[in-house]
Amino acid sequence: MADEKWKTGITDAKPNKILMRGYPVDELLGKISFAQAIYLVIKGEFPSPEVGKLIDAIFVSSVDHGAGPPSVLAARTVASTGGELNSAIAAGVLAISRFHGGAIEEGQRLFLEIAKRAEADGGNEEKAIRDVLNEMKVQGKRASGFGHRLHTKDPRTARLFAMAEELKLAGKHVRIARGVEKALAEQQGKILPINVDGAIAALLCDLGIPSEIGNAFFIISRVPGLVAHIHEEKIRMKPMRKIDPENFEYDGPPERKVP
Amino acid sequence: MADEKWKTGITDAKPNKILMRGYPVDELLGKISFAQAIYLVIKGEFPSPEVGKLIDAIFVSSVDHGAGPPSVLAARTVASTGGELNSAIAAGVLAISRFHGGAIEEGQRLFLEIAKRAEADGGNEEKAIRDVLNEMKVQGKRASGFGHRLHTKDPRTARLFAMAEELKLAGKHVRIARGVEKALAEQQGKILPINVDGAIAALLCDLGIPSEIGNAFFIISRVPGLVAHIHEEKIRMKPMRKIDPENFEYDGPPERKVP
Amino acid sequence: MADEKWKTGITDAKPNKILMRGYPVDELLGKISFAQAIYLVIKGEFPSPEVGKLIDAIFVSSVDHGAGPPSVLAARTVASTGGELNSAIAAGVLAISRFHGGAIEEGQRLFLEIAKRAEADGGNEEKAIRDVLNEMKVQGKRASGFGHRLHTKDPRTARLFAMAEELKLAGKHVRIARGVEKALAEQQGKILPINVDGAIAALLCDLGIPSEIGNAFFIISRVPGLVAHIHEEKIRMKPMRKIDPENFEYDGPPERKVP
């Protein structure tokens, strides 16, 4: 048994040659974007340029949303004690969990369950949506990926869905997500708009990404934002300060136009 | 004092509007790549398309290099105990430290020190290189970013430098890195080629990224690779297996051409 | 709302006075053991000397069991990359999860469920045990805390239970654990002895520790063992070595008598 080698299908590293999912890494440089490389290493398939564009947009959408989220506070707290860069990033990642970032995985499971039921029922998505939402109501569960504390209309959601339509990548799960939004409004008598997590969940389902790693897309997207906050904490703040989670103010550049 | 707000210059999150370094995030979607967004959030400046391409290549170069590195083993070990996705990623990030990934930060410090000395000496880079390497020899230190256990000629290095030249982004620090490679060969009587960490270190210096966050570029690049390994561990392996750090075998797709 | 203070009932830290669960910490020094202090801070109640002795034994039992467990491998892997002491400990803690250490929490839940059913049924523990085990069999679940890869008769289990009897601290849940062992032998036709995790689970139930923090007792106990391994890795091994999870050998002091 000691002679039997365990198997991995991700990367073959030989002297002077590294094959990632079969492609020589050096040949990928300049040919594909980082977002495409992420899709490639995770899914094992080479993404089309369209998929690359959508993945890029998904990642851009969640890089940062201010100094208040728990992942930022955990990362800054560790940085403030003099912790290393990797420790502070790790603490931030540990705070991306069920209630922060977790809506992607839960949203994916919701949309996949509805899709499965609709398929079993001759494609009747409306009924599947109604049934699932009613069951959730009885169990006291709320739909992940809908509603937002701050944004009544998350500007990122509309843009992500529009891009997916243009790129011909919006499929069944985007349709289901919109159906859930509509049904929730009827069920609850108020609008709970799809938020950015819900939108990403629907898009990842349409891209064939399993729900088990849905949260990874949030984590991958957010690590660079955490790095920016950790660096700002280290160069701008005193060590061991009390980091108030609400009482902060933006003093960066004013609104400017994308070139 | 309780009334004084602490300041952050990264992101302004208001209802229905998120400004990252001044740019509305929704307007960035579809306009910039993830790599450009990373540069933007970390440096605070909008990257040119050329910078975006080089950053994309830097990130693509380090996504994964097989199942053997400690970050992969730490992440798989946690995944194998039934740990959550974010826990396994965090453990992998904690293993990206001084001897694994750390060559970027140390390489940057080396190139920046040489550049500083050369500048103080009328631009004599050759002398600055010789002086610094001689001092390091006396102190028993070796130059970070040169030489590799596996690759005698890292295929990624040549490609990254060629791209930087084409994109007119190779500057003083790339020149210094090449000078160090030449001087090391003379000093030690054998070739210690610039490895991918050394190449990235030189490029990050030319891009104006401070050495304190150089390792972040490796971490950001590697997290997606860790996700691929964690997912493979969870769906393909039995929990609590003994993960041999050497006795594994690639069984993924054979070499294929980049489309 | 900004004026409303959030509440904590654990420790009151005032100038020159620290009250933990109401007791001045300086007055506790020399009066109670670390194990008693752990019980005090977690449960909020002052432990009797008997409880202190049993808690001490529980913690002593799980400090270390060799270099093979995933928590040790994760901690050594991070230490081997030059990671900080706290990073290596954190990585080790992240590897104490569902399949490694998690048997305590799951064992507690099993014993509590049986106790609850027996109570609802006039105290018939035998029937409750049979019913629960039968249901688990149908669902394909195995009982956590029973059986061991290495030990057919875990020497720590007998000692822990004997101590609990002597100290008059063995109660309903220890009795249930023994009943489960007996019923499992009948159900499966082979002996699956209570292992140390199962024994600790039963004792923690009898001590009134909630199952949600059962694993904490393993983590608290194991952190010192991780520290010993991290220190040994740093002073005895080369950085970045390949850490074989099986191919190691003990070369410490031979068996010796406890003074």
Add this chain to the structure above:
Amino acid sequence: MADEKWKTGITDAKPNKILMRGYPVDELLGKISFAQAIYLVIKGEFPSPEVGKLIDAIFVSSVDHGAGPPSVLAARTVASTGGELNSAIAAGVLAISRFHGGAIEEGQRLFLEIAKRAEADGGNEEKAIRDVLNEMKVQGKRASGFGHRLHTKDPRTARLFAMAEELKLAGKHVRIARGVEKALAEQQGKILPINVDGAIAALLCDLGIPSEIGNAFFIISRVPGLVAHIHEEKIRMKPMRKIDPENFEYDGPPERKVP
């Protein structure tokens, strides 16, 4: 080479027998305290009962000091996102770093350096203290382990030192620590009392614990406190609340006498 086994001197785990530093773990149960077992696994030597008492007191002294320290805030932040117990502990441990808990390691290095110099100078400790403090003043460094934001006279320090005297375990480094306190008062014209970290640093030096693992004693001591805070956060607070680092209030039991 594949046949060569790597060596570990900590624990020998054989079927039905676990030897920690040579002692059968089951025979240790009931014979030694957790604190003694920690000393045993880390140092490799069986502690006398006196050493056990002092170690117990060191650990009891740092279990918790309220809800404000960064390790508690990091752990509560992760718990508040729905993170697992082990994730929240790991985040707390990552926040125990240079400026929080790190004074133990730095204090040890200070006392060891002074002891080394005094020894080289015929035992003249007063001169060694003066020299080292003067050098530190020139370099703009401050002595770790002296002074406290909250306590002008840390009640734990006096008690720890008194116990060490009673137990005949206070040695050269305790004497040096007191000398540093005196010299600092003269040098700075104000009293910077030895704080609990400084006291622990001196005691660990006298116990022969290397400075590299000094911080481990704080981490080991504090993990149970973190568990208490994580559990309180989970059962008493709403998920995703904003955790103010200052605006909290103790509502636990009022001061009570140690039984």
